[in-house]
Amino acid sequence: MKTKIDVLVVGGNGGIGSALVQAFLEQGEQFFVHGTWCHNRPHFHHDRLSWHNVDIADEASIEALAGKFGKLDYLINAVGVLHNDEGQPEKSISQFNPDFFLMNARVNAMPSLLLAKHFQRALKAAGKSVFAALSAKVGSVGGNRMGGWYSYRTSKAALNQALKTLSIEWHRTLPGCCVATLHPGTADTALSKPFQSGVSKDKLFTPQHSATCLLEIITDLTPEQTGRFWAWDGSELPW
Numbered sequence: 698m699k700t701k702i703d704v705l706v707v708g709g710n711g712g713i714g715s716a717l718v719q720a721f722l723e724q725g726e727q728f729f730v731h732g733t734w735c736h737n738r739p740h741f742h743h744d745r746l747s748w749h750n751v752d753i754a755d756e757a758s759i760e761a762l763a764g765k766f767g768k769l770d771y772l773i774n775a776v777g778v779l780h781n782d783e784g785q786p787e788k789s790i791s792q793f794n795p796d797f798f799l800m801n802a803r804v805n806a807m808p809s810l811l812l813a814k815h816f817q818r819a820l821k822a823a824g825k826s827v828f829a830a831l832s833a834k835v836g837s838v839g840g841n842r843m844g845g846w847y848s849y850r851t852s853k854a855a856l857n858q859a860l861k862t863l864s865i866e867w868h869r870t871l872p873g874c875c876v877a878t879l880h881p882g883t884a885d886t887a888l889s890k891p892f893q894s895g896v897s898k899d900k901l902f903t904p905q906h907s908a909t910c911l912l913e914i915i916t917d918l919t920p921e922q923t924g925r926f927w928a929w930d931g932s933e934l935p936w
């Protein structure tokens with residue numbers, strides 16, 4: 698009898714999130730997957746998959762979700778926003794809008810901290826675990842050559858710093874957990890749709906390809922590798 702492996706994909710209804718849900722289910726019958734959604738109810742069902750409607754910016758909602766888990770082996774946060782009805786990424790500082798900036802911070806940076814706070818007990822109970830969030834290469838301060846996209850870039854840089862900080866604390870208190878920040882490449886999803894014109898065909902991945910690459914990284918991670926920023930191809934990115 699194989700040991701049950703529990704996986705939570707936050708934003709499991711998104712482009713990359715749903716491909717991650719599918720990819721984890723395909724790993725084998727010992728994988729039991731939980732996915733969350735916020736606004737758009739998913740239509741995909743499987744006997745080893747449970748869906749939870751969660752507002753990832755609301756602490757009580759995350760605390761209630763965490764209370765359902767005795768242990769958790771993998772937590773992947775695949776939630777993110779780049780553009781919506783409230784605004785578009787800025788080409789120049791003159792387009793900067795405080796409300797759009799705060800919305801980016803609320804969706805892209807804060808939820809991973811709330812998830813870490815409330816899921817540390819379940820991750821610890823697993824012994825060896827992974828806590829990962831989908832960031833973006835544009836969140837790298839050291840790798841910034843293009844400028845622009847102030848709100849998204851800054852929110853992803855904040856997410857990177859949050860996870861690096863968490864990895865330092867958990868190295869002491871949850872030594873079995875690997876904290877990882879991930880860049881999925883450019884995947885063909887609703888998030889990237891309006892910005893794909895400059896992307897060559899071979900650099901525009903299907904969400905399934907991004908998810909397969911990320912899953913390979915995630916399942917190979919060891920606690921000794923905590924606190925790093927990984928690209929889809931397994932290379933490390935500068936903070």
Ligand SMILES: NC(=O)c1ccc[n+]([C@@H]2O[C@H](COP(=O)([O-])OP(=O)(O)OC[C@H]3O[C@@H](n4cnc5c(N)ncnc54)[C@H](OP(=O)(O)O)[C@@H]3O)[C@@H](O)[C@H]2O)c1
Nearest residue numbers: 708711712713735736737776777831833883884886888889
């Ligand atoms: N696609 C790319 O090329 C690319 C590149 C670099 C990084 N990334 C990162 O990869 C992650 C996944 O992106 P994706 O391309 O899969 O995007 P997507 O298809 O647009 O999915 C976005 C996900 O985030 C959730 N979400 C968005 N706004 C939300 C809000 N206000 N409150 C709660 N949930 C919200 C959505 O859930 P609901 O639909 O229920 O709101 C959905 O699960 C993101 O963190 C993104 O920044 C993507």
